[in-house]
Amino acid sequence: MFKKQILLSARLGSCQALNPFRANAVSRFYASGKAVALTADTYSDKVQRDSKYKKLDEKDLLFFRDILKDGNYMISNEQDLEFYNEDWMRKYKGQSQLVLKPKTTEQVSEIMKYCNAQKLAVVPQGGNTGLVGGSIPVFDEIILSLSNMNKIRSFDSVSGILKCDAGVILENADNFLAENGYIFPLDLGAKGSCHVGGVCATNAGGLRLLRYGSLHGTVLGLEAVLPDGTIYSSIDALRKDNTGYDFKQLLIGSEGTLGVITGVSILCPSRPTSTNVAFLAVSSYETVQKVFVGARKELSEILSAFEFMDGKSQLLTGRYLKADHPIESGDYPFYVLIETSGSNRDHDMEKLETFLANAMEEGLVDDGIIAQDEAQSQSLWSWRESIPEASAHDGGVYKYDVSIPLKDLYGLVEAAETKLNEANLVDIDSNDKPVVGAIGYGHLGDGNLHLNVCVREYNKNIEKTLEPFVYEWIQEKQGSISAEHGLGFQKKNYIGYSKSDVEIKLIKDIKNHYDPNGILNPYKYV
């Protein structure tokens, strides 16, 4: 039997204060206090401003002011621009002189039409929570922020179809749905800041893809402005519609390079009335996989998340949270968070307890805890969701978000750690070395690993040690160099490690076909 004493809610008491962290997962870190270096300087060997793009002038500003009707919807003073020019990891910094914040799709269309005619480069920006520098200008691109387009358009409580502006914050959308008994079919740590439109442009995966599937399946329609200003809309599509090529699918995951998403229609499932969270300690990566296979079989339709974390990720998270780990019986090499979501509390708990009892009996799980209420569930989640912040806490983080066949998945973390040690770059405690450590965690249920190399500063030596080594390692295992974060600026030059020449040719051809002037999100993606 699963030990009853580890179910005691008292053990979770210390975590409850952590809940607020969740909504702030993308708040910025200024731990190092250093100014962020310009991307153009850091990567001057890799990228130069393309002279085909026009430089912004006074006439352009007048034109935009005329479109937007109100000067409040434009930002052009240096201090206010900083927020839009820097990414939250403080790794990339652009030099845009202008942020436009339209309120309607028609305004976006007029802006794009003008920029296309004038050859002014544009970077669409949502909540600016991206992890590959995709929503930050590299040089002087105009930033087109969707933050003023933030209305729920409609919700049909029979079909579960939500239609909203692209700039609606994910958490706001989910809270709205909760009031109607529904749930947004995607959740991620940045939910308090990221936009629904940005999530689609990124094709974000997040924490519950395991249960609700990818956005390619759940997004029913998009409204978007193409580079020439054309307004494309499939936002009124019903759940099933087989009339012609599904163009919107190209926009999902296009990272703002093909069109500016302005509206989203998405199919939302009924909100589960019963959610359970268990946190388990496991002694090896091999055993983690066995726990996964068992969980998928026994928890089946109620399994909504299967996240794994290595011991070092929990050590750093504990330091960052200044809190005791929920599993107190010792340091374990691996931890697993299992979430179930269903419609009947008794049934779900019976399934979960039976599964855990079996796992304990088979010796797969060394210790564990089940949350007794919603607050405890969130506390346990915080030990997973705070990892990104904990990773960057000492100064910065090199993030690799990759897909690798399950059996080899954790091998990448070990390989990266070895490589960094060989270069004599790592010390978890001493400030003398630039690297704190390499940690691994992620959505095991989706074959998705997050390798985070936690650093005290960004430097070329670390980057050269890691790249292309990490990408070569992934290619050898037939993995993907970007599972859910996208290509952005960071991975633009590495797509060849994941895609064949034919695929890359097709991708470039699509870009050239729809954006012949290349004005949308240049220097990135492909």
Place this chain on the structure above:
Amino acid sequence: MFKKQILLSARLGSCQALNPFRANAVSRFYASGKAVALTADTYSDKVQRDSKYKKLDEKDLLFFRDILKDGNYMISNEQDLEFYNEDWMRKYKGQSQLVLKPKTTEQVSEIMKYCNAQKLAVVPQGGNTGLVGGSIPVFDEIILSLSNMNKIRSFDSVSGILKCDAGVILENADNFLAENGYIFPLDLGAKGSCHVGGVCATNAGGLRLLRYGSLHGTVLGLEAVLPDGTIYSSIDALRKDNTGYDFKQLLIGSEGTLGVITGVSILCPSRPTSTNVAFLAVSSYETVQKVFVGARKELSEILSAFEFMDGKSQLLTGRYLKADHPIESGDYPFYVLIETSGSNRDHDMEKLETFLANAMEEGLVDDGIIAQDEAQSQSLWSWRESIPEASAHDGGVYKYDVSIPLKDLYGLVEAAETKLNEANLVDIDSNDKPVVGAIGYGHLGDGNLHLNVCVREYNKNIEKTLEPFVYEWIQEKQGSISAEHGLGFQKKNYIGYSKSDVEIKLIKDIKNHYDPNGILNPYKYV
């Protein structure tokens, strides 16, 4: 309480013999005995052969023989060609003089390269179970049958990823998966004949979309030959891969107009260990909707199908099956089939019985039955799955597969029936009138109605009464003229009722861009 007497398995005894029908859902009907008219003759006012396409000559035959190595992989005698030239509804008939049955992707590539250079038109054909004439030539197009590419390539029992040739029959794929504890995430009446590749090309929805979502979400990768012979492959993609535009999504639902799908990689869920089926009698369409809302809420994660059927569809199915209806207590205007799939029989049955008890108590359900074993489940399903055959049994059927907002869904059947009656075309019993009746059924859970107009013969008068009337009615309700069957030949000219000018322009542009010579599946789609 839900009446116990209606749970008696004895009531289902008479249906058990019906199981075999399921696998044969697409067997052909020759009830009328009449020869099928040539599409070129029936629609001579709408379509002429395009003289830009070359006519097949002896040199071409020699070339193909050389590629295929073996004359057995080519069909050119009239009698054998008939099977490939006619659709199963006996509504469309082409005049192809040649069927090619390659065994490898490379052979498909060589064939396409040659046809593109020579401007020979090609129709890719899977199991030939389409319902819009999409896989039948209109004139003398070469038929490229995928039936010889029928191997399972690999299956990963940890991730659930199946890779197979496009020509694998859906039921064979599902049986293979069953042996491994997995299920194909799509099911449809034609499973005994349709191909996995054809299902993707059609973006078929089928019976369990409600549970497992659309192919846009579950298909992980495709291998396909483009019109110029280029072999595109994303078949080794992992579950999550955000590196570039997702080109394969354009192929899903492209109906053979953009590329020839030769291989499929698809994510398969664990096979549910417990399946229950209930069949209910309901007194109005309004009540059917209430039963649906209740079922989705209470059955939630285990609800795997919610099908509705009108009384007339069951009357015709009863005649066709020569069997008594499972619900014997009278003729009801509507019936509902509910399927649950889960991992714990006791839990599932408790949920289903509680739901049904509540529905009875609220007066939503007039009578009902729950299958007691697998054979009874299949018997109940046969009253839903035999409707397409029953519809065509008197001679033919005009099929409309549409999406309409739920509240208006059944209104289309009533409107069509009224229109046909006004034209004095209908008599359910007498052979004096050409129309037997208009029936409605479908995947209510997906907002998907099948309107079948059952006829004793195909004639222009019926067609003119129905079209464009049906499409205009759908457009007024903001529905889709094709939910899951596609456009094919039947709906090519009606896309404007579902798509905007911008969307149609994009679709035509995609077609012209990838198939500039227009050799793939001409006269159809767009």
